[in-house]
Amino acid sequence: MPKTDELLDVTEAVAPATVHPPERRRRRLARRPPPTTAVVTALGLAIAAFLLSGTPWLNGPAVAAWRTVCLAITVQALPFLLLGTALSGAINAFVPADLFTKVLPKRAVLAVPVAGLAGAVLPGCECASVPVANSLIRRGVTPAAAFAFLLSAPAINPIVLTATAVAFPGSPAMVLARLLASLATAAVMGWLWLWLGRTEWLRPVVRHTGHQHGHSRFTEFRLGFQHDFLHAGGFLVLGAMAAATFNVTVPRSVLDTFSGSPWLSVLFLAALAVVLAVCSEADAFVAASLTGFSPTARLAFMVVGPMVDLKLIALQAGTFGRAFAVRFSTATTVVAVAASVLIGGALL
Amino acid sequence: MKRTAQIALLILTGLGLLHTALFTDLYLRYVKEGLRPLLIVSGVLLLLLGLAHAAFDHDTGAKEDHDHGHDHSTAPRIAWLLFLPALSLLLYAPPALGAYTAAHAGSETVKQQKGFAALPATSPLPMTLTDFTTRVQQDKERAIRGRTVEMTGFVTPGQGGAWDLTRIIFTCCAADAQTVKIRMYGTPAPPANTWLAVTGTWHTQGALGTKSAAAALDVHGTRPIAQPVNAFTDDLPLTPTR
Numbered sequence: 001m002p003k004t005d006e007l008l009d010v011t012e013a014v015a016p017a018t019v020h021p022p023e024r025r026r027r028r029l030a031r032r033p034p035p036t037t038a039v040v041t042a043l044g045l046a047i048a049a050f051l052l053s054g055t056p057w058l059n060g061p062a063v064a065a066w067r068t069v070c071l072a073i074t075v076q077a078l079p080f081l082l083l084g085t086a087l088s089g090a091i092n093a094f095v096p097a098d099l100f101t102k103v104l105p106k107r108a109v110l111a112v113p114v115a116g117l118a119g120a121v122l123p124g125c126e127c128a129s130v131p132v133a134n135s136l137i138r139r140g141v142t143p144a145a146a147f148a149f150l151l152s153a154p155a156i157n158p159i160v161l162t163a164t165a166v167a168f169p170g171s172p173a174m175v176l177a178r179l180l181a182s183l184a185t186a187a188v189m190g191w192l193w194l195w196l197g198r199t200e201w202l203r204p205v206v207r208h209t210g211h212q213h214g215h216s217r218f219t220e221f222r223l224g225f226q227h228d229f230l231h232a233g234g235f236l237v238l239g240a241m242a243a244a245t246f247n248v249t250v251p252r253s254v255l256d257t258f259s260g261s262p263w264l265s266v267l268f269l270a271a272l273a274v275v276l277a278v279c280s281e282a283d284a285f286v287a288a289s290l291t292g293f294s295p296t297a298r299l300a301f302m303v304v305g306p307m308v309d310l311k312l313i314a315l316q317a318g319t320f321g322r323a324f325a326v327r328f329s330t331a332t333t334v335v336a337v338a339a340s341v342l343i344g345g346a347l348l
Numbered sequence: 349m350k351r352t353a354q355i356a357l358l359i360l361t362g363l364g365l366l367h368t369a370l371f372t373d374l375y376l377r378y379v380k381e382g383l384r385p386l387l388i389v390s391g392v393l394l395l396l397l398g399l400a401h402a403a404f405d406h407d408t409g410a411k412e413d414h415d416h417g418h419d420h421s422t423a424p425r426i427a428w429l430l431f432l433p434a435l436s437l438l439l440y441a442p443p444a445l446g447a448y449t450a451a452h453a454g455s456e457t458v459k460q461q462k463g464f465a466a467l468p469a470t471s472p473l474p475m476t477l478t479d480f481t482t483r484v485q486q487d488k489e490r491a492i493r494g495r496t497v498e499m500t501g502f503v504t505p506g507q508g509g510a511w512d513l514t515r516i517i518f519t520c521c522a523a524d525a526q527t528v529k530i531r532m533y534g535t536p537a538p539p540a541n542t543w544l545a546v547t548g549t550w551h552t553q554g555a556l557g558t559k560s561a562a563a564a565l566d567v568h569g570t571r572p573i574a575q576p577v578n579a580f581t582d583d584l585p586l587t588p589t590r
Contacts, residue, residue: 226358231427
């Protein structure tokens with residue numbers, strides 16, 4: 001039984017005493033969302049200082065609206081995030097580690113779509129799926145299948161689809177379109193990797209044992225759940241801040257100029273999904289709020305969002321290496337937009 | 349992030365959620381009512397998680413001094429950000445959305461409605477802002493003509509002394525807030541964000557029953573009211589009875 005944290009956050013699970021030079025280098029790089037860390041710390045301190053000092057401008061209407069929207073996004077996403085991280089913690093702790101290798105077909109071409117479908121079994125937001133995909137590769141799953149899983153898991157799991165259904169009441173076609181477009185993107189990206197992918201883009205695989213004896217499964221579950229929640233929760237707050245900033249500052253007229261043109265609106269919302277970096281468990285609600293846009297454009301927002309966004313690119317660069325993250329994210333964006341347009345055009 | 353900080357974070361977040369959803373109605377400023385059970389369950393869960401971490405996981409603190417303290421028991425630094433919503437919920441809850449947001453939002457276009465039932469005979473007739481707009485712009489029978497209606501909302505001042513009666517409606521949370529406005533004629537603008545019950549008749553502008561009809565009211569009287577409990581729904585007001 002693997003230690004949960006090993007699955008969830010490989011970069012932090014390397015025991016200090018056993019760090020070898022390549023690993024040390026890897027760890028340094030792995031912490032490369034450093035701009036994020038620095039910015040986050042500075043931002044957090046600044047905001048905390050303002051909160052505590054209670055400066056009057058904090059109650060100015062624009063700032064107050066920002067705080068309200070930011071808190072609202074966080075509060076409404078917290079239950080979904082908890083549910084997702086609890087389930088993924090449970091699966092990590094209670095499901096045998098080699099289950100995926102046993103279940104997947106031997107032929108890589110077939111393993112890709114199966115792994116994509118298997119994404120539905122591991123609910124969690126995209127922050128959790130990157131380390132999980134990495135651990136799948138370490139356990140011998142072909143990278144193409146692991147990447148299909150990485151892309152589909154945050155987009156097609158039951159929690160995200162339920163959230164989508166809640167956010168778009170009365171339009172089940174949106175849920176179906178999201179499921180199909182995400183699956184298609186994941187499978188196409190897996191096959192693309194089989195066709196064009198090169199192993200040297202990936203940072204060399206490091207093997208280490210994070211397994212600790214003497215821990216009960218429940219404790220492993222609880223600690224994994226807690227770690228996963230705190231990690232994803234931090235990113236959720238960051239996403240809420242970005243989304244609230246956008247929500248409060250960008251005038252509606254800008255949205256309207258883009259929402260008029262069907263092609264531009266799809267590209268605009270896809271770009272927005274990358275920049276906003278909203279957690280996949282909450283992005284349907286943001287998409288629902290973009291009322292001026294066509295359903296296809298909003299679908300693109302929800303298909304691109306869980307697969308490519310700023311925090312994911314940082315996480316992937318840390319886990320798999322920058323050479324990989326740049327190529328993979330670019331290709332995924334193109335494929336996801338294409339899938340959204342095709343499937344959205346047919347269904348919505 | 350060390351053990352103590354994690355415990356504090358989990359417990360504070362849990363208490364924050366319970367404070368906002370269980371002990372008060374504050375959560376209605378941020379999310380729709382239906383999320384309340386989920387918020388309460390989440391609060392309890394986080395509280396238990398924090399208490400369990402405090403009670404059972406004692407052996408982890410010593411390891412943290414190696415290197416940069418990144419072992420299994422620490423949480424990533426980004427988790428510190430979670431203190432913001434937790435403390436904000438507990439100590440410094442941001443206000444409900446109001447005139448600022450409404451003034452910057454476009455007015456929502458009302459949905460197409462097929463048929464209209466006959467209006468009840470009561471006068472003044474209580475109506476929601478959306479119903480009024482729909483009646484004015486789509487009812488071919490023009491049943492609203494000459495009727496005195498009563499609507500509730502808050503004041504959003506416009507340009508040149510004009511003002512709108514406003515409701516902000518959540519689909520799910522404050523991030524998807526949509527605004528309905530009715531322009532008010534005949535009285536000077538009250539202070540922004542004042543909650544009012546307004547009676548009046550349709551302000552003749554455009555052809556009634558078509559899109560050209562203005563969503564506007566000739567005000568006969570206004571009466572200050574407390575902010576309804578369900579301020580962010582498109583329903584008739586539920587005012588707290590104390």
